[in-house]
Amino acid sequence: MLNAERKRTILLLIPIVLVLVGYVLYPSIETLIESFKKNGAFSLQNYGDFFGSKAASNLEALWNSVYISLLSVFFSALIGIPLAYIFNRYDFPGRQFFSNIAIMPIVLPSLVGVMAFMFLYGEAGLVPNALKDLFHLSEVPFSIGGISGILLVHAYTMYPYFYMTTSSALNNIDPSLEEAAYNLGSSRLSVFWKVTFPLLTPGLVAASLLVFMVSMASFSAPYLLAGGFRVLSLQIYFSKTNGDLDMAATQSVILSVVSIAFLLFMRWFQNRKDYRMASKGIGAHRSEVSNPLLKWSMVSLGIIAMIVLLLPHVTLLVLSLVPEGAWTWQTYPQAFSFENFRLLFEDTNIWDPVRNSLIMAAIACGGVFVFGIITSYALVKRTFIGKNLLDILVMIPWALPATVVGMNLILAFNEPSAFSFGKVLVGTFWILPLAYFVRFIPLVVRSTNAVLEQMDDSIEEAAQNLGAKWFYTFRRVVLPYIMPGVLSGSLLAFVQAVGEFPTSVLLYTLGNRPISIEIMNQLRMFNLGQAAAYGMIQVGLIAIVLFVSYKFFGVKSENTL
Amino acid sequence: MSTVNLSTITKRFGNVTAVKELDLKIKEGEFFTFLGPSGCGKTTTLRMIAGFYYPTEGKVKFNEKDMTTVPPEKRNTGMVFQNYALFPHMTVYENVAFGLKVRKTDKKETRSRVEDVLNKVRLGQYIDRQVSQLSGGQQQRVALARALVIEPDILLLDEPLSNLDARLRDEMRNEILRLQREYGITTIYVTHDQVEALTMSDRIAVFNFGECQQVGTPSEIYNKPVNDFVAAFIGETNLFSIKPDKEEEGTAVFQSADFDKSIYVDHTEENIASYAEGEELVMSIRPEAVRILKDSVDGNNVFKGKVSLVQFTGASVHTYIEMENGAQIRATDLNHGPSTYLKEGTSVSFQLPQNQIRVIPKAGE
Numbered sequence: 040m041l042n043a044e045r046k047r048t049i050l051l052l053i054p055i056v057l058v059l060v061g062y063v064l065y066p067s068i069e070t071l072i073e074s075f076k077k078n079g080a081f082s083l084q085n086y087g088d089f090f091g092s093k094a095a096s097n098l099e100a101l102w103n104s105v106y107i108s109l110l111s112v113f114f115s116a117l118i119g120i121p122l123a124y125i126f127n128r129y130d131f132p133g134r135q136f137f138s139n140i141a142i143m144p145i146v147l148p149s150l151v152g153v154m155a156f157m158f159l160y161g162e163a164g165l166v167p168n169a170l171k172d173l174f175h176l177s178e179v180p181f182s183i184g185g186i187s188g189i190l191l192v193h194a195y196t197m198y199p200y201f202y203m204t205t206s207s208a209l210n211n212i213d214p215s216l217e218e219a220a221y222n223l224g225s226s227r228l229s230v231f232w233k234v235t236f237p238l239l240t241p242g243l244v245a246a247s248l249l250v251f252m253v254s255m256a257s258f259s260a261p262y263l264l265a266g267g268f269r270v271l272s273l274q275i276y277f278s279k280t281n282g283d284l285d286m287a288a289t290q291s292v293i294l295s296v297v298s299i300a301f302l303l304f305m306r307w308f309q310n311r312k313d314y315r316m317a318s319k320g321i322g323a324h325r326s327e328v329s330n331p332l333l334k335w336s337m338v339s340l341g342i343i344a345m346i347v348l349l350l351p352h353v354t355l356l357v358l359s360l361v362p363e364g365a366w367t368w369q370t371y372p373q374a375f376s377f378e379n380f381r382l383l384f385e386d387t388n389i390w391d392p393v394r395n396s397l398i399m400a401a402i403a404c405g406g407v408f409v410f411g412i413i414t415s416y417a418l419v420k421r422t423f424i425g426k427n428l429l430d431i432l433v434m435i436p437w438a439l440p441a442t443v444v445g446m447n448l449i450l451a452f453n454e455p456s457a458f459s460f461g462k463v464l465v466g467t468f469w470i471l472p473l474a475y476f477v478r479f480i481p482l483v484v485r486s487t488n489a490v491l492e493q494m495d496d497s498i499e500e501a502a503q504n505l506g507a508k509w510f511y512t513f514r515r516v517v518l519p520y521i522m523p524g525v526l527s528g529s530l531l532a533f534v535q536a537v538g539e540f541p542t543s544v545l546l547y548t549l550g551n552r553p554i555s556i557e558i559m560n561q562l563r564m565f566n567l568g569q570a571a572a573y574g575m576i577q578v579g580l581i582a583i584v585l586f587v588s589y590k591f592f593g594v595k596s597e598n599t600l
Numbered sequence: 601m602s603t604v605n606l607s608t609i610t611k612r613f614g615n616v617t618a619v620k621e622l623d624l625k626i627k628e629g630e631f632f633t634f635l636g637p638s639g640c641g642k643t644t645t646l647r648m649i650a651g652f653y654y655p656t657e658g659k660v661k662f663n664e665k666d667m668t669t670v671p672p673e674k675r676n677t678g679m680v681f682q683n684y685a686l687f688p689h690m691t692v693y694e695n696v697a698f699g700l701k702v703r704k705t706d707k708k709e710t711r712s713r714v715e716d717v718l719n720k721v722r723l724g725q726y727i728d729r730q731v732s733q734l735s736g737g738q739q740q741r742v743a744l745a746r747a748l749v750i751e752p753d754i755l756l757l758d759e760p761l762s763n764l765d766a767r768l769r770d771e772m773r774n775e776i777l778r779l780q781r782e783y784g785i786t787t788i789y790v791t792h793d794q795v796e797a798l799t800m801s802d803r804i805a806v807f808n809f810g811e812c813q814q815v816g817t818p819s820e821i822y823n824k825p826v827n828d829f830v831a832a833f834i835g836e837t838n839l840f841s842i843k844p845d846k847e848e849e850g851t852a853v854f855q856s857a858d859f860d861k862s863i864y865v866d867h868t869e870e871n872i873a874s875y876a877e878g879e880e881l882v883m884s885i886r887p888e889a890v891r892i893l894k895d896s897v898d899g900n901n902v903f904k905g906k907v908s909l910v911q912f913t914g915a916s917v918h919t920y921i922e923m924e925n926g927a928q929i930r931a932t933d934l935n936h937g938p939s940t941y942l943k944e945g946t947s948v949s950f951q952l953p954q955n956q957i958r959v960i961p962k963a964g965e
């Protein structure tokens with residue numbers, strides 16, 4: 040159309056493309072190239088090794104990853120769907136409260152969550168040992184570890200995906216649809232199977248795919264709980280620590296292929312026509328439970344669920360009060376104090392990781408804040424050739440497991456390149472903020488897109504019509520409009536970066552070790568209290584951010600995932 | 601204030617031609633309306649004047665100054681969008697002051713001008729409200745104030761009343777007219793509501809399929825449509841295909857398959873539109889011009905039929921009459937009480953006054 044418009048679009052696209060190519064595409068390609076190299080020459084040897092009999096462990100790990108992920112989907116759905124149905128369709132005392140508690144697992148960063156589960160249900164955990172003492176058993180009655188541990192943690196941390204999609208789908212179903220079916224003579228059960236369930240399917244499929252991808256990428260749970268059990272994301276880490284970069288690259292490529300295949304499948308599925316309808320004035324309708332027996336069993340179910348769900352948080356809080364040396368070989372902690380928190384501010388060794396995490400997360404957060412605004416604006420409000428491609432490029436870091444993102448960066452920046460200004464980044468401070476930045480691009484872009492798509496084009500045109508130039512319009516009209524979305528996305532990126540473990544463990548140096556690495560160190564030294572105190576800092580930060588986002592930007596925590 | 605001059609403007613989107621070879625001259629201070637069915641290119645034309653689209657061919661001029669490729673922010677037009685496009689994160693004051701701020705008007709003057717215009721649209725006491733807390737009609741007035749306060753050369757309104765209920769719409773029509781007269785701004789108004797167009801406009805342009813069919817005053821458009829599209833689109837009418845037969849001292853005679861006798865029409869410019877040789881012709885007679893006769897009289901254009909339906913609409917009564925060969929005609933009369941309603945099935949005569957018939961060519965397509 041007009042040259043000035045086109046010039047502006049191109050000016051916007053230049054930095055976006057540079058960053059995406061430099062820090063997303065180029066590292067992925069480096070990994071791909073590396074996977075085809077053996078001793079510096081091109082070969083298919085790595086893939087031969089992966090699938091061949093020589094390294095059966097790789098194939099086993101792939102298989103384990105897939106099968107754990109499938110089971111995770113199954114168990115998450117098994118918990119999430121009925122819980123959502125009960126809490127959204129029946130009214131009983133405390134319903135609102137229980138349904139708020141139901142999404143509490145999302146405030147636990149994965150490493151901290153796993154740690155809490157270990158404290159609770161591990162071999163030396165509080166619950167098995169309490170049972171042992173209570174019933175005077177000679178052995179702990181059960182403990183988690185290996186597959187069962189991973190699955191339990193996955194089900195706990197991932198069922199909210201099902202819970203939230205089912206809840207929102209249920210609330211969006213026009214009650215008159217179900218009423219129409221009753222009116223036509225259907226029974227309760229057949230209404231559920233014939234009307235409600237089909238309307239829920241699109242959301243459920245999306246949640247299943249999401250949980251599958253997240254479990255494939257899961258790192259913290261297997262890292263702490265797997266024992267001898269192999270999964271692919273962990274194998275990458277082992278290959279890297281053994282110095283076998285070629286194999287790590289190959290494993291990364293294979294894990295990426297699986298994940299990206301799922302991402303594409305998900306996009307395809309979501310773009311398919313679904314049967315959601317826009318009907319006006321829908322309100323969730325809940326049947327009041329009048330049968331007292333049923334009512335009180337629902338309340339008790341709510342209470343039990345609440346205890347189970349909050350136990351990890353409570354454990355973390357309690358253990359963070361256990362000073363060093365007060366819980367090593369003993370069954371129960373011996374003393375409580377604020378020692379761990381005091382040390383945070385007095386011992387620089389203890390404070391350093393917190394400072395590192397905050398600084399690095401802040402840098403990454405600033406980066407995604409600016410980059411997210413520009414990218415989202417270009418994607419939503421500008422037309423240009425190759426937009427779809429750009430969109431996919433933006434979403435790649437989301438589809439790639441964190442371990443793979445870490446490997447990509449290692450392989451790209453362990454030698455000087457134009458994108459690192461001719462420096463080797465691996466082993467420096469900057470590699471970690473960069474990794475966090477790459478990891479959380481999609482999060483900010485998505486949350487900004489959501490707001491920007493709501494903004495009618497005519498708003499910008501109105502400003503122009505009143506005589507405002509493009510930049511003035513952008514600054515005074517567009518920016519203030521999208522700020523809630525950008526800020527909540529960036530804040531969430533910030534707290535997730537503070538808790539980020541998989542990329543940290545691949546890329547940290549002694550100088551910039553973040554909180555999650557220090558948690559591992561403290562666990563290794565059996566200083567469980569200090570580890571829990573670090574965990575509490577992360578939980579506290581997340582809780583504050585979610586609260587602020589909700590209170591001041593009106594963003595529901597559900598929408599930010 | 602300025603004139604707007606569109607010369608042979610064409611706008612294509614891919615292979616869709618939204619506006620085709622449009623020629624328009626809008627005078628200074630005029631209230632000019634674009635009228636036409638959905639998708640006929642009204643918004644597209646308006647957006648070319650505002651500068652959001654650039655014509656594929658042709659020129660846009662304000663006061664003889666070529667504006668064809670001038671960006672929107674340099675045109676000094678004030679636009680009221682169909683959805684108002686108020687800035688949701690700003691108060692009423694901030695919304696209205698936006699254009700003045702861009703123009704670097706000093707603070708004191710901005711304040712007084714904003715207050716002034718808000719009083720004019722009767723929103724003085726809402727100055728510090730958030731725009732989301734206003735009713736639809738109030739939001740529309742803020743949009744209007746925001747466009748007016750910059751003292752635009754041209755005011756552009758794209759269906760600004762379509763979201764309002766009937767009462768409020770009536771009120772707002774008067775409000776807009778009052779303000780337009782007060783400021784004397786050249787105004788272009790887009791609507792597909794014909795009553796709105798007829799009551800408000802100095803002149804109207806009727807569009808169909810991206811082509812301007814006719815430009816004229818409301819009375820010209822209604823009484824002297826240039827083709828059957830305009831005749832049928834504006835107001836109600838009866839249309840019949842006719843063929844020229846002969847001329848008799850000041851009267852043209854036509855034949856129609858729908859009528860058993862010849863039709864006589866005064867041969868004046870009022871009654872017979874210009875048409876080319878061989879064009880298909882149509883005659884249009886407004887229902888209020890059809891005269892139902894109590895007693896059978898002799899004379900030109902008197903026909904017989906049976907009443908097939910009587911519709912009572914309040915102020916007026918529609919009577920549908922079916923002729924022997926099946927053609928139907930509608931007559932509308934003011935309501936004179938139940939005793940005057942005809943019974944269905946009654947045989948009646950009716951006359952088509954020969955100075956009220958309009959002979960027009962069929963529109964292309």
Ligand SMILES: Nc1ncnc2c1ncn2[C@@H]1O[C@H](COP(=O)(O)OP(=O)(O)OP(=O)(O)O)[C@@H](O)[C@H]1O
Nearest residue numbers: 613616617618637638639640641642643644645792
């Ligand atoms: N940006 C666009 N891209 C492609 N086609 C367009 C675009 N804008 C308008 N059109 C097409 O141009 C034609 C005219 O559209 P326009 O919006 O001007 O109609 P309108 O007269 O304003 O209709 P309405 O009364 O429904 O608002 C339509 O066929 C429309 O589909």
Ligand SMILES: [Mg+2]
Nearest residue numbers: 642643644758
């Ligand atoms: Mg329109």
